[in-house]
Amino acid sequence: MTYCVAMLLEQGVLFASDSRTNAGVDHIATFRKMHLFQDGSDRRIVIVSAGNLATTQSVISLLQKQVKIGDEHILGMHSLYDVATQVGRTVREVIARDSGQQAQGSVDFSCSLIVGGQIRGEQPRLFNVYAQGNFIEATADTPYFQIGESKYGKPIIDRVITAQTSLAQAVKCALISFDSTIRSNISVGPPIDVLLHHRDDFQLQEPYRFEESHPYLQQLRQAWSSGLNQLFASLPDIGIEG
Template identity: 45%
Template sequence: MTYAVALRLEHGLVFAADTRTNAGIDNIAQYRKLQLWCIEGDRVLVLLGSGNLALTQSVVSLLDEAMAAEPSEGVATLLNAPNMYRAARVVGDALREGRRIDGAALEASKLGFSASFIFGGQIKGERPRLFQIYPEGNFIEATDDTPFLQIGEHKYGKPILDRVARADMRLGEAAKLMLLSFDSTLRSNLSVGMPIDVLIYERDSFNVTRGKRVGADDEYFRNLSSAWSEALRQAVSKIEEFKV
């Protein structure tokens, strides 16, 4: 399974995704679930995938094939989409194409068609935008009221985001918050695992210079986890006990 999350902020975008995939308790592996396309000075596009790994990889391959093909008038790709809405439509169309190719076989095998994405970035001429793309290929967009989107095993990491996430957060502060949501998820769900790929995009930079793979031996993450556990214990001890 997967946990992936992204925040759309006034100062830019922050993305994070785990790398664990499994087909049973004895078949666990690591795969990068964060994809980046960048035309410096024009656009930065980031895609986080969740669900059946073969399907999410197929969608990425379809997107790459379209971009590598000879330009054709009227054919939209991530390279020529005029805005983020149109780029999100390109991803949704690729997901529908993946369903057309593999959907019937998966339904016949009772596995079902399971693939969803978070897609975000900035194309020159508009502000950064963030979308959640459903298995059917349609999507919703993050707003100032709800600046974060999650896919996969999101329920354990959602409460802290609901309480703390704000559109005016600093990028580093938002990355810290997202790693705390991962810490909660890792403690409660074995299908999500490290390392975690983190990418920070600064608004109007049209380039990516801040990204890191956070492993189990990462000193910052270990200190973050310990400090958060201690802070929670202290907070609980300071709250008045329940009395009947």
């Protein structure tokens, strides 16, 4: 599995993804699941992916190829809505191609993607693209999307994140959400890639990578864990007659 989360905030957009891929428990590898499309001038588009790795890699390769040959390229589109539409079309194309082969057995070719960022002239936007190629857009009411192994890390996001949360607080929340997931599910693992798109900033940048040994990550995990245990211990018990 995989775990990715993205948050659409007033200050900008946060993206975070883990790097563990597994086919069964004995074929575990590290793959970056965050992909950037940017030109340093008027756009930053980020895609994080979960699901069948063959499908998601093909989708990204085809999107990059389209960029190069200029055919419906997402670096030339005027709206993130058009980008999401193109990503969805490419997802359908890859799944139709791969699942049409013989001897496919019971393989699940599906995937899900979060596509977001900003194109100059628009607000930052965020979309969740499904395996069927359709998609939904984040709003201030529900300013985040998760894909992959999302349930373990959802409660802390539900408790903390609103559209007004700062990007710095959002990074902290995302890392805690990953920590909860990683502790409870071996199919999600570090390193964790994080990218912050600050509103109207289109300078080239690369994802920030948190290795397992990253001092801030270690400090945060330790402080969160001991803080939770202290908080838990501080709450009153109840007497239930057994």
